[in-house]
Amino acid sequence: MGRIEKIHNLLSGKDISCRELTTEYLDAVKRDNSELLSFITITEEEALLQADKVDSRITRGEDISLIEGVPMSLKDNISTRGILTTCASKMLRDYVPVYDATVWSRLKSQGAVLLGKTNMDEFAMGSTGENSCFGASSNPYDTDMVTGGSSSGSANAVAANLSAYSLGTDTGGSVRQPASFCGLVGLKPTFGAVSRYGLIAFASSLDQIGPMAMSVEDVAIVFDAVKGADPLDSTCNRELCESTTAHMGDDIKGRKIGIIRQFAESDSISPQVHSAVQDAVKVFEKAGAQVVILDMPEISQAVPVYYVIACAEASSNLARYDGIRYGYRTQGDFQSIHELISKSRSEAFGSEVKRRILMGTDVLSSDKCNFYYNKARLLRQQISRAFESAFDLCDVIITPTAPTTAFIKNRTQNDATQMFMEDMCTVGVNLASLPAVSVPCGFSQGLPIGMQIIGKRYDESLILNMAYKFQNSTDFIRPADWGVKL
Numbered sequence: 131m132g133r134i135e136k137i138h139n140l141l142s143g144k145d146i147s148c149r150e151l152t153t154e155y156l157d158a159v160k161r162d163n164s165e166l167l168s169f170i171t172i173t174e175e176e177a178l179l180q181a182d183k184v185d186s187r188i189t190r191g192e193d194i195s196l197i198e199g200v201p202m203s204l205k206d207n208i209s210t211r212g213i214l215t216t217c218a219s220k221m222l223r224d225y226v227p228v229y230d231a232t233v234w235s236r237l238k239s240q241g242a243v244l245l246g247k248t249n250m251d252e253f254a255m256g257s258t259g260e261n262s263c264f265g266a267s268s269n270p271y272d273t274d275m276v277t278g279g280s281s282s283g284s285a286n287a288v289a290a291n292l293s294a295y296s297l298g299t300d301t302g303g304s305v306r307q308p309a310s311f312c313g314l315v316g317l318k319p320t321f322g323a324v325s326r327y328g329l330i331a332f333a334s335s336l337d338q339i340g341p342m343a344m345s346v347e348d349v350a351i352v353f354d355a356v357k358g359a360d361p362l363d364s365t366c367n368r369e370l371c372e373s374t375t376a377h378m379g380d381d382i383k384g385r386k387i388g389i390i391r392q393f394a395e396s397d398s399i400s401p402q403v404h405s406a407v408q409d410a411v412k413v414f415e416k417a418g419a420q421v422v423i424l425d426m427p428e429i430s431q432a433v434p435v436y437y438v439i440a441c442a443e444a445s446s447n448l449a450r451y452d453g454i455r456y457g458y459r460t461q462g463d464f465q466s467i468h469e470l471i472s473k474s475r476s477e478a479f480g481s482e483v484k485r486r487i488l489m490g491t492d493v494l495s496s497d498k499c500n501f502y503y504n505k506a507r508l509l510r511q512q513i514s515r516a517f518e519s520a521f522d523l524c525d526v527i528i529t530p531t532a533p534t535t536a537f538i539k540n541r542t543q544n545d546a547t548q549m550f551m552e553d554m555c556t557v558g559v560n561l562a563s564l565p566a567v568s569v570p571c572g573f574s575q576g577l578p579i580g581m582q583i584i585g586k587r588y589d590e591s592l593i594l595n596m597a598y599k600f601q602n603s604t605d606f607i608r609p610a611d612w613g614v615k616l
Contacts, residue, residue, distance in 0.1 A: 132345035133294045134200050134352075136616055141188060141199045148181040148188070148199040152243055155201040158613040159245060159292050166612070167267045168287035170206050171214045172246040177201065180243045187241075196351055198241030203293040205284050206247040207254055208339065209328035210234055213244075217330050218262035219252045221457045221478035231328020232363065233297055233339050233356045240355055245293055248283030252480045253448065254299055254332040256280050257307060257552040258542060261482040266539060269312060270610030271577055275536040278308030278552075284342050285312040291613025295343040295352050301332050302436050303531075303556025305340040306568035310531035310580025313570050313608060315349045315597065316342045318556075320587045321563035323370060324353075325360035333443035336436075336560045344607055346569065346598040350374040353590060370588065377591040378598045383418030385596070387411060388524035390424050398554060399533040406572030406579040407530050413603050414528075414596070422524045428516040429558055431509050436557035437550055438493050438506035445490025448483070451475065485546060514562040521586050526596055529555045531568040531580035555582060565590045569597040570606040578606070 140146050156174050163169050184199035204210065207217045209227040216222045230238065238244075251261040259282025260266040267282035269275040270290040277286045281298025285308035288296050298305040300318040309316025317340045324339045331337060341352035359369045389411065393399065411421060453459040453474025460473035479487070493502035520527060533554055542549035559566045564584055571581035581600075585593035601607060 132343065132347035132351070133616060134196055134343070134348045137200050137294060138194070138196050141184070142194060144188065148184040148243065149178060151199070152177050152181040152201050154614050155245055155292065162290060162292060162612055165268060165273060166270060166286050166290055166292070167249050167265050168283045168290065168292055169203070169246040170216055170218065170249050170264050170283070173213055173244050176213070177243050177245050180241065184241055184243070195240050197237065197355055199243055200294045201243045201245050202237070203245050203248050203284060203287050203296040204234060205250055205281050205296065205298045207250060207299060207330040208234060208297060209330065210244070210247065213247065215247065215330070217253045218250045218264055219478065219480065219483070220263045221451050223263070223458065225457065227328070229328065232325035232360045234328065236356050248287055248296060250282055251280035252483050253330070253444070254280040254301055254304055255444070255482050255486050257303070257549050259283070259308065260539060260543065261480055263480060269536050270612050271313065271536070274538055275577065276311065276539055278311035278532070278536065280304040281308050281342065285309060285314060288312070288314055288342050288344060289610050291609055291615070295341055295348050297339055297352070297356070298342050299329060300338050300340050300560065301336045302440060302560050303553045305342055306556050306566060306580070306582060307532050307552065309342055309568040310578065311536035313578030313606070313610070314342050314344060315346050315570070316340065316568045317349050317353055317590070317594070318559060318566050319353065319357065319590060320565045322365050322368060323357050323565070323588060323590065325363040325366040327360055327362035331447040333440040334447065335443060336440055338560070344609060346594055346601050347375065347378065349567070350378065350594050368588065372591065374591045374594050377595045380595050382414065382596060382599055385419045385526070386422050386524040387414055387419050388422050388424045388520055388527040390426050390429060390527060390529055392426055392429050393529045393555060398551060399530055400535070402535070402574035403530045403533060403579055406574070407528065407581050410571040410581045410600060411528055413600055417599060417603070424520045424523065424527065426516050426520060428513045432513055432558040432561060433550055433554055435506045435509045435513065436553065436561055437489070438502050439510060441486045441490035442494050442503050443490070445487050445494060448487055451478070510561050513558055517558070517562045517564060526593055527584040529582045529584070531555060531582040535574050535577035535579055559584055563587060565593055567593050567597050569600060571600070571604070572606055
């Protein structure tokens with residue numbers, strides 16, 4: 131049983147009131163946040179107000195939905211009307227949206243209790259959680275280690291029992307990689323399965339909102355609550371009526387699992403991670419699944435292709451932050467509009483955001499566009515076709531989520547290439563617009579290891595069922611010793 135169902139049963143059975151439960155969570159957040167830096171903004175007033183509404187419904191004898199009254203959190207690049215939404219950047223430190231993102235609107239309409247907005251790498255750019263103007267989040271399993279990024283606060287809030295579940299965003303692995311580092315289940319849905327309206331953009335052809343939780347059941351419940359067509363997002367136009375939770379427990383006998391040879395033989399993936407994923411595949415084989423070895427040489431180009439496209443789109447998307455229309459404006463003297471814009475952006479953006487803007491602007495320049503950006507777009511198509519061909523041979527593909535377990539803070543701060551390579555197993559999924567889920571599959575020196583299960587487009591039901599089967603056959607879901615004890 132996941133946390134959501136457990137909380138639902140406690141509330142429905144009147145074993146605890148929603149206000150009491152929410153107060154417990156808020157007290158834990160206020161106690162532990164100084165060390166973990168999970169939250170940027172704590173929404174105590176809004177949370178207690180919603181909790182009282184849920185208690186009133188229960189008192190009147192009304193049925194409540196599964197997620198109603200369940201305390202949760204949102205990554206701080208998801209717009210919330212009247213609530214600070216900073217993207218962990220000095221540029222938007224005082225920004226308060228006037229509208230709700232569709233995902234939050236849907237959760238709010240179902241009675242979700244928002245505890246606050248979580249920390250992240252600035253503008254979702256990073257793989258460690260260290261690129262935040264509010265400070266780096268800490269891994270609940272070892273606070274000297276990174277949480278992964280960019281959905282760092284969402285991951286450590288859930289792992290530390292400060293939030294029952296959270297919504298993060300995944301542009302190149304930013305839900306799955308921190309889920310791997312923090313021992314969680316994290317889903318990156320198919321591009322277009324979940325509305326991005328109200329998500330502050332990083333790279334618009336890659337960004338996707340996805341849930342993070344301690345169990346596959348919880349992730350499926352939240353995905354079902356937020357998925358589906360939205361007239362406010364033209365890329366999200368497919369109505370996904372089928373419930374993923376309805377397929378939990380389906381037989382996997384005869385399912386074919388693809389193993390990408392290039393990852394299986396890679397020296398960049400640690401021996402401990404290799405071993406854990408190999409052992410995990412044996413669990414599926416024991417349940418009747420078959421293994422197919424896939425040759426995908428195109429996957430070796432995924433990281434450079436991703437960073438060319440992502441940085442190009444970031445350069446375009448972040449051009450709006452000019453110190454004039456909204457966001458930070460320099461407090462110093464300036465003699466021209468050009469100087470105002472230059473000073474505002476130089477002072478407000480962090481080093482990683484600046485690096486990616488400069489990279490993106492460079493590859494879009496007239497003398498380099500054909501060589502870099504247009505070539506990357508062609509290679510992206512080849513990577514997508516390689517995945518399509520692979521799925522002619524198998525039902526799902528299994529890889530490590532990250533090449534290593536969580537590493538010590540500051541390891542990659544002076545080596546951008548090293549940080550980029552942390553995404554080697556995840557970025558191909560975003561380039562091909564596929565769904566993928568990370569599920570814990572082991573530990574190394576007390577730190578969690580994640581396994582990634584990739585599916586065909588809109589095949590979330592299958593990959594979540596595969597993850598559920600694995601989760602129920604193993605014992606790798608272990609909450610860190612923090613926060614609320616349920």
